[in-house]
Amino acid sequence: MKQKRLNILLITLLLIVPVAFAGNVGRIKGKVIDKRTREPLIGVNVIVIGTELGAATDVNGEYEIINVPPGRYKLSASYVGYNEMTVSDVLVVQDQVTVIDFQLTPTAIEVGTVEVKAEKPLVNRGTVTVERVITDEEFKRLPVVQLSELVGLQAGVTQTAGRGWTHIRGGRYDDVAYLVDGVAAQDAVVGTLWSSPKPTSDALASVVVVTGGFDAEYGSAMSGIIKAVTKEGGSRTSGKLGYLTDEVFPNPDLNFGYNRVTFSIGGPTFWNRLRYFLSTEYFKTDDDRNCLYKVDAPRGEYAAEGKLTLQFPKEFFLTKEGMKLTIDGYHSNYQWQTWSNTYKYYLQAMYANRVRSYKSNITLNHMLSPTTVYEAKLGVFQTSLIRTVRNFDAEAADTTGFWGFLRKTGIWDRYFFRAEDWVFNNPEGLSKKEAVLQLYRSYWLSPNGDTVYAHKAQKKNFMQAYALIDYPLGVPGLFVTEGDNRVWHFRETQDALFKFDLTKTISKVHEIKTGVDITQYSVSMYDNSLPWDANPFWDAYNYKPLVAAAYLQDRADFEDLVVRAGVRFDYLDAKAKVRAFPESLGSTPAISDSFIPVPPKFRLSPRLGISYPITERIKFRFSYGHFFKNPVFSNLYEYAERPAAELRGRGNIIVGNPDMSAEKTIAYEIGFDAQLTDVFAFDLTAFYKDVFDLSGVRVVSALPQPYTMYYNVEYARIQGFEATMTKALANYWNAQLGYTFQIAKGTASTATDQYQRETPLQIDYYLDQDQRHSLHGSIGLFFPSDFIFIPLRDFNTSLVANYGSGMPYTPTDIRGNRTGAENSARMPSSFTVDMRLGKDLKLGGLNLALSCDITNLLNAKVITNVYSTTGKPDYDGRIYTPQEFSTDIRFGDPYYHPARDYNHDGYLSQMEMYESYKRAREDYVKAPTYYGPSRKIRFGFSLSF
Secondary structure (H helix, E strand, O other), X not given: OHHHHHHHHHHHHHHHOOOOOOOOOEEEEEEEEEOOOOOEOOOOEEXXXXXXXXXXXXXXXXXXXEEEOOEEEEXXXXXXXEOOEEEEEEEEOOOOEEEOOEEEOEOOOOOOOEEEEOOOOOOOOOOOOOEEEEEHHHHHHOOOOOHHHHHOOOOOEEEEOOOOEEEEOOOOHHHXXXXXXXXXXXXXXXXXXXXXXXXXXXXXXXXXXXXXXXOOOOOOOOOEEEEEEEOOOOOXXXXXXXXXXXXXOOOOOOOOOOEEEEEEEEEEXXXXXXXXXXXXXXXXXXXXXXXXXXXXXXXEEEEEEEEEEEEOOOOOOOOOOOEEEEEEEEEEEEEEEOOOHHHOOOHHHOOEEEEEEEEEEEEEEXXXXXXXXXEEEEEEEEEEEEXXXXXXXXXXXXXXXXXXXXXXXXXXXOOOXXXXXXXXXXXXXXXXXXXXXXHHHOOEEOOOOOEEOOEOOOOEOOOEOEOOOOOOOOOOOOOOOEOEOOOEXXXXXXXXXXXXXXXXXXXXOEEEEEEEEEEEEEEXXXXXXXXXXXXXXXXXXXEOOEEEEEXXXXXXXXXXXXXXXXXXXXXXXXXXXXXXXXXXXXXXXXXXXXXXXXXXXXXXXXXXXXXXXXXXXXXXXXXXXXXXXXXXXXXXXXXXXXXXXXXXXXXXXXXXXXXXXXXXXXXXXXXXXXXXXXXXXXXXEEEEEEEEEEEEEEEEOOEOOOEEEEEEEEEEEEEEEEEEEEEEEEOOEEEEEEEEEEEEEEOOOOOOOOOOOOOOOOOOEEOOOOOOEEEEEEEXXXXXXXXXXXHHOOEEEEEEEEEEOOOEEOOEOOOOOEOOOOOXXXXXOEEEEXXXXXXXXXXXXXXXXXXXXXXXOOXXXXXXXXXXXXXXXXXXXOOOOHHHOOOOEEOOOOOOOHHHOOOOXXXXXXXXXXXXXXXXXXXXXXXXXXXXXXXXXXXXXXXXX
């Protein structure tokens, strides 16, 4: 009955709330006055040129245009008896208000059409939290090529080097929500961004990074929101072709085989109301590991996306205020070979990865009146990751057809993965669950139907890895020389979503938004971490949770006060069962395997933000909110409904808990924004967060075998401040400097930190992501086409400097025993400088842009990891003596290797054993992956029209 009542409550909310979802549009508002008398003008037509958007001024001379897609526009104000005035380069950002005022002159004063360029205010009086806006211009002027690189330059953002994890204000990596066109585009099984698709760079219209205090319309996040909106086709056809490479260098230290090609085109079709935008991106490199020197870690990516928009004619009753239908689609494929120092002499035994993603949405945007608009959206999304060793025999045979042509030309080397066909297209008719359990007997079929094994002599597809002597240094026990890495992993997120959005502005003061979104997930995981063993660590599941949300909020903009208040309702039905008696694994199956359904979970979270503008250029702001996020699905479902007999056989696994509640953050922030001059601005934000019910693990004292299970048991407390100084482009230069100070303490950095601890830590310690100080700065020089010094015309350059204090680690002795408190030591700090040089040229009707990107300009050694025994990246503290080595290894012995026999007498003396081991051990310890990348130089060009 309780579950039935909850379902009725959910359905009622969905029906009675005329909903809204994550905003993908902005607003333009302002005032029109007579330039001489300063009196407001009534009935002035203000239009967005190239669109059908516009409004007329009211009795106070004020106008408001809602439902404006992000981008740059030209506005026109016209009135009988007055000269027309246009304002160009008007930037509209999602969820923000752009203020453009007009001062018209009477036609008695003949000046013609007045054209001015909009000046973006450096302080937005309508925002109540920190919102860092990234436009397509940032990609043009900064030495970055991916969205993640730009996000990492924002104050409050920390990115863990080498792992692609993004932390905002000290939160966990899975506390960040990533939205593309208002839709979550994230690997929901584990919550990582690196295993999620990303928009092509040419398709990005704007990105907003919210580092705290986001509105009630946003959920499934506790630290921050990354909101990306992609472009639509414009009123004229435009396109761009770009290429970036480092293959111009013959020196292998500078040639990493880097090639990135981008192409985009958009504009009207045969019918101007039907417009399109297409964007593709191709990327290939020989080394994507980004460590101290070049290693064999190839990566390839391709992505394509498109958007078709139809603006309905206004001649019909239903469309007289405006109606737009949008269809978009996206596909990407990323594949890369993982590189490890331990496997470098036998890299074929190391696993590779492939992320494949699809997305499609149909959106109807309908303006009911100049102040009311709704948006309905249907969409599907899918992303999957497979991780295991490659099937090199199948790749070698892949030489025919389209993919074979791409392989032979070096454009794309399609990866084949060991046992992928065995699991998903089993030749014996096994289910996916049965097939992943029986990987030890897997094989694949050749084109003529023959059974083929990776290890032909043993007739095995997988073999245990061993570190023997078959490599140049010949010392056993250090580097893998045969067998396979133990990982076989596949996970997939599929979802179907429905959203409906209604926005109503009242008296140009209130913007009322209310909404729901419903997402039906299908999440799967197939995993086997001992694929050569008949009794492996394995898991296989497919669950279909239902996630829904509703919210109501008001954005009230009074003359001297801006208030954003709202409340959000989140609902999760895990559609799973939990063990009724978790401590009774040894009882009869009727007890030990008794499961009960998990009831749905729901939460209410209030949000409040206030901005108090003192002047048009100075404001104080405050925000407070409760933010909830469901645990990642892997924490709910791993091994969750496995029989007790299997848990008794593998007691060191971690069992999912579908009955977990949402994680909760209570956050406060207070800030001050000031535009000091026409070109200088400063903002300061102090924040404090209490994070409750974080996912963690605890030992279940079951009989006869204890095991580990996920629970809402961890806590974190994060506090600090952000400060940013901005200098707008003027007198040929601009700059920005952002500083973050934070203290992030808690009981666990990740959900599994307290694994196998019988007595969990109950005191706070500095979390893994506790970077105390970070500083990001950029400066750019831009010379116009009429610059007095001709060689510098249309030339630009920018520098980006990044400083980060050391990340924490736990000191130990050489036996692994702790010699200090958890995360009580610090790695060295890091400092890098990147640079871009650019030159723009005109080639008839084409615009040619030449560029040179230099990353790590100073070629600084950036330490990303250290040995816990010494705090150094190249020394583990282990001391060896000759007396530790035996002297009875001779030619013919299985462990004899000629590389160790320095005098070639067929006998390994004690000193030869010692010296050769010391040399191999040094090679083992001095891993290049403990450092960030060295200097890289790339040249590029783009042609646009």
